[in-house]
Amino acid sequence: MHYTICDVVLDLIHNSIEAGSSLVELSLIEDAKTITVVVKDNGKGMDAETLKRVQDPFYTDGEKHTARKVGLGIPFLVQLAGQVQGAWNIDSEPGIGTTVSFSLPYKHIDLPPVGDIPSCVLSAFCFSESADIAVHRFRDGSEVYSVKRSEILDAVGDLTDAQALLLAKQYLESLET
Amino acid sequence: MGKMTLEELRKLREAQKSEISKRDTAGKDITIFVGMGTCGIAAGAKTTFDTLIKAVDANGLSDKVVVKQTGCMGLCYVEPTVEVIAPGMPQTIYGKVDSATAEEIVKKHLVEHTLVEGHIYDRPAIDIVKK
Numbered sequence: 001m002h003y004t005i006c007d008v009v010l011d012l013i014h015n016s017i018e019a020g021s022s023l024v025e026l027s028l029i030e031d032a033k034t035i036t037v038v039v040k041d042n043g044k045g046m047d048a049e050t051l052k053r054v055q056d057p058f059y060t061d062g063e064k065h066t067a068r069k070v071g072l073g074i075p076f077l078v079q080l081a082g083q084v085q086g087a088w089n090i091d092s093e094p095g096i097g098t099t100v101s102f103s104l105p106y107k108h109i110d111l112p113p114v115g116d117i118p119s120c121v122l123s124a125f126c127f128s129e130s131a132d133i134a135v136h137r138f139r140d141g142s143e144v145y146s147v148k149r150s151e152i153l154d155a156v157g158d159l160t161d162a163q164a165l166l167l168a169k170q171y172l173e174s175l176e177t
Numbered sequence: 178m179g180k181m182t183l184e185e186l187r188k189l190r191e192a193q194k195s196e197i198s199k200r201d202t203a204g205k206d207i208t209i210f211v212g213m214g215t216c217g218i219a220a221g222a223k224t225t226f227d228t229l230i231k232a233v234d235a236n237g238l239s240d241k242v243v244v245k246q247t248g249c250m251g252l253c254y255v256e257p258t259v260e261v262i263a264p265g266m267p268q269t270i271y272g273k274v275d276s277a278t279a280e281e282i283v284k285k286h287l288v289e290h291t292l293v294e295g296h297i298y299d300r301p302a303i304d305i306v307k308k
Contacts, residue, residue, distance in 0.1 A: 001219070002218060002219050003219070003221070006223075007218045007219065007223070010213070010218055010223065011215050011218050014213065014214070014215075014218075014248065018248070064248065064249075071215075072215050072216075072219075073215045076215070076219075116223070119223055119227055120223065123213060123223050123226060123246065126213075126226075126245070126246045127213070127246055128245055128246070128247075145180070151183055152186075154187075155183050155186045155187040155190060156186060156187070156190040157190065157194075160243040160244055160245055161205075161239060161243070161244075162229075162230040162231075162233040162234040162238070162239040162242060162244060163193050163234055163239045164190060164193075165230045165244065166230060166231065166234055167186060167189055167190055167193070168186075169227075169230075170181070171181050171183075171186045174179065174180050174181040175180055175181075177179065177180060
């Protein structure tokens with residue numbers, strides 16, 4: 001089980017990147033009652049059979065870990081949504097992409113902390129694959145900021161340098177204010 | 178703190194770079210990988226990553242170290258895992274790397290060139306090593 005909602009988000013983005021996406025779009029939508037997250041990618045997608053099986057913690061495509069029989073990312077999401085009476089959905093089409101979304105009520109006592117959003121976004125930007133990642137942050141119905149991995153790379157260069165990473169983090173934190 | 182613009186970010190970075198280029202360095206030859214698969218994330222690898230970049234910067238190693246993220250290294254039972262490749266030191270995978278251990282790795286492994294005992298684990302599991 002992931003500790004924060006941000007951890008779930010990072011895990012989903014990593015799935016999208018590993019699915020060979022060139023663009024991943026993350027929307028973080030907060031209002032007084034709920035937090036809604038949408039991760040949309042243009043990766044390889046899944047057929048209906050695979051889509052059913054990803055909820056099973058003992059299913060994995062076996063490509064990356066041939067000797068391993070677990071895949072916990074989506075099961076963690078399903079478990080989280082279930083424990084707080086939230087909702088989740090996955091739409092996917094082979095060759096087109098996948099959209100994973102979930103919505104969680106703030107008032108539920110078992111809702112985990114949201115987590116550190118700038119840190120989560122920075123981590124998402126740091127996976128070495130070339131996918132661009134666009135983040136859209138909404139509060140109470142209006143977009144408060146958006147940021148793209150490509151524009152950060154353009155401004156600070158490669159995100160493997162500690163100083164570049166710290167500056168990028170500072171920038172992402174400033175957007176949250 | 179108000180919202181920073183991309184232009185401000187770019188300028189800050191350029192100022193940093195000109196400062197770095199004044200130093201005489203032979204390029205980055207140390208690489209640190211942080212495992213950020215489902216297992217790593219669940220065990221707190223994001224905090225480890227944040228601490229590592231702060232510690233690298235605080236020890237003045239920014240111009241020598243590349244910090245990268247990777248997926249699961251196959252050692253899910255000792256996450257968060259951190260692999261360090263540094264000249265003159267054995268290639269090492271550290272496990273159970275919380276913030277305090279991350280700082281210790283930078284201080285001992287990278288600065289003092291000694292291993293951090295109690296956190297040394299094996300090479301990645303056989304099923305994910307590229308043949």
